[in-house]
Amino acid sequence: MSANDRLAARSLLHVWNPCTQMKQHEAWPLVPVVRGEGAWLFDADGRRYLDAVSSWWVNLFGHCNPRIGDAVCEQLRTLDHVMLAGFTHPPVVELSERLSALAPRAADTRLAAAGGGPLRHASYGSDGASATEIALKMAFHYWRNRGMPDKRRFIALEGSYHGETLGALSVTDLAVFRDAYAPLLGQPVIVPAPGPASSMPCCPECAADALSALQAELERSAGTIAAMIVEPLVQGASGMRMYHPAYLAGVRELCSQHGVLLIADEIMTGMGRTGTLFACEQAGIQPDLLCLSKGITGGFLPLSVVLTTDEVFGAFYGDSSARAFLHSHSYTGNPIACRAALATLDIFAQDGTIAANRQRSSRITERARPLATHARVRNFRNLGMIWAFEADGAGPGFARRMAQAALDRELLLRPIGHTIYFMPPYILDDAQVAHLVDATLGALDAALQD
Numbered sequence: 339m340s341a342n343d344r345l346a347a348r349s350l351l352h353v354w355n356p357c358t359q360m361k362q363h364e365a366w367p368l369v370p371v372v373r374g375e376g377a378w379l380f381d382a383d384g385r386r387y388l389d390a391v392s393s394w395w396v397n398l399f400g401h402c403n404p405r406i407g408d409a410v411c412e413q414l415r416t417l418d419h420v421m422l423a424g425f426t427h428p429p430v431v432e433l434s435e436r437l438s439a440l441a442p443r444a445a446d447t448r449l450a451a452a453g454g455g456p457l458r459h460a461s462y463g464s465d466g467a468s469a470t471e472i473a474l475k476m477a478f479h480y481w482r483n484r485g486m487p488d489k490r491r492f493i494a495l496e497g498s499y500h501g502e503t504l505g506a507l508s509v510t511d512l513a514v515f516r517d518a519y520a521p522l523l524g525q526p527v528i529v530p531a532p533g534p535a536s537s538m539p540c541c542p543e544c545a546a547d548a549l550s551a552l553q554a555e556l557e558r559s560a561g562t563i564a565a566m567i568v569e570p571l572v573q574g575a576s577g578m579r580m581y582h583p584a585y586l587a588g589v590r591e592l593c594s595q596h597g598v599l600l601i602a603d604e605i606m607t608g609m610g611r612t613g614t615l616f617a618c619e620q621a622g623i624q625p626d627l628l629c630l631s632k633g634i635t636g637g638f639l640p641l642s643v644v645l646t647t648d649e650v651f652g653a654f655y656g657d658s659s660a661r662a663f664l665h666s667h668s669y670t671g672n673p674i675a676c677r678a679a680l681a682t683l684d685i686f687a688q689d690g691t692i693a694a695n696r697q698r699s700s701r702i703t704e705r706a707r708p709l710a711t712h713a714r715v716r717n718f719r720n721l722g723m724i725w726a727f728e729a730d731g732a733g734p735g736f737a738r739r740m741a742q743a744a745l746d747r748e749l750l751l752r753p754i755g756h757t758i759y760f761m762p763p764y765i766l767d768d769a770q771v772a773h774l775v776d777a778t779l780g781a782l783d784a785a786l787q788d
């Protein structure tokens with residue numbers, strides 16, 4: 339038995355892996371990872387894998403990045419944790435200040451949040467889903483505090499994904515996650531996503547069609563809608579469906595016109611993933627609530643945050659606790675996680691990551707040309723540090739075969755159905771980019787053959 343086999347066997351006895359039909363591991367090996375360095379992960383047998391999906395979209399600057407690691411070590415020798423109710427601490431103060439200074443603003447007042455001011459109030463959670471929960475509860479409670487308790491439904495896009503706790507799953511439109519729990523879930527109002535379901539980046543015209551559908555829905559039901567929630571520019575979990583910023587701008591205007599709050603779920607798209615620090619910037623909009631998580635700690639620790647305006651915050655401010663936002667998690671605003679986030683923001687500032695990624699992105703797109711022009715590749719698309727395409731004529735079980743064929747070639751991919759995507763850390767050198775593309779080409783040919 340190899341070291342991999344031994345660790346995998348122990349794991350399978352006691353660890354219930356997320357998002358997994360555990361029986362699949364009778365056929366597919368579980369990969370025990372014992373070390374990470376930069377873009378590479380190493381298994382117990384010493385084989386390595388290039389992490390092309392940033393380990394579920396969280397790892398921005400490589401595994402065990404020493405700059406983030408050092409900040410974390412220093413923090414855990416200074417203050418590990420203190421509850422955030424009745425207390426505060428330097429990392430959470432500094433992080434909230436910096437995030438509110440960085441958060442999207444709208445130059446055009448028609449694209450601003452209700453009340454106009456900056457997103458300067460930060461409410462913390464642990465995972466992305468807990469940020470979604472905060473945003474949904476806050477939006478509903480905002481209207482309740484303003485004497486409009488009937489505004490209690492949410493609009494979400496076809497193919498939306500906002501996390502898998504019950505509230506977040508209620509606004510998620512993906513049958514694979516939703517169907518088993520449907521009896522437990524709230525009913526969102528689902529509006530058509532911009533662009534064809536084929537996942538191609540949509541054009542201003544498809545944005546206009548989807549906006550007419552949204553407008554009709556809002557004219558019908560805005561009186562009962564608390565908020566609309568969107569993944570700005572890229573719907574990730576439904577297959578990296580990219581859409582035109584004109585749609586997002588239109589959504590902002592329509593929500594404002596109809597008295598509906600806009601929640602931007604930038605849990606995946608935030609932290610530079612789409613080419614700007616936040617995807618909302620590309621549409622020039624400011625949401626009423628902004629959800630961040632995933633890359634916010636550079637992939638070191640779980641942390642999420644919802645940023646909102648004076649307008650929303652003010653509706654909760656008063657003498658009664660019934661008016662207050664009584665939502666908490668034990669680890670709300672954990673100092674070590676906040677320090678990891680501060681160190682991540684330092685890297686963006688010191689290294690000029692956003693500008694450097696523009697060059698990096700075009701180099702990767704250039705080197706990926708053999709994929710874009712491959713006879714079995716459709717809809718090759720790119721936005722910032724995301725690339726995606728569909729494998730044409732891939733049969734059932736393709737995603738699993740493709741992932742395995744990639745592992746066999748020292749590459750970590752996690753296709754969604756027939757969609758293969760890259761969401762690499764922002765550090766790949768030319769040799770790693772070459773490896774990414776060549777291993778993908780090899781794996782694609784192998785997975786399409788079987």
Ligand SMILES: *Cc1c(COP(=O)(O)O)cnc(C)c1O
Nearest residue numbers: 465466467499500501574605606
């Ligand atoms: C991953 C994700 C979530 C959920 O985050 P978790 O940390 O997995 O709970 C929510 N929304 C979007 C857009 C995501 O990509």
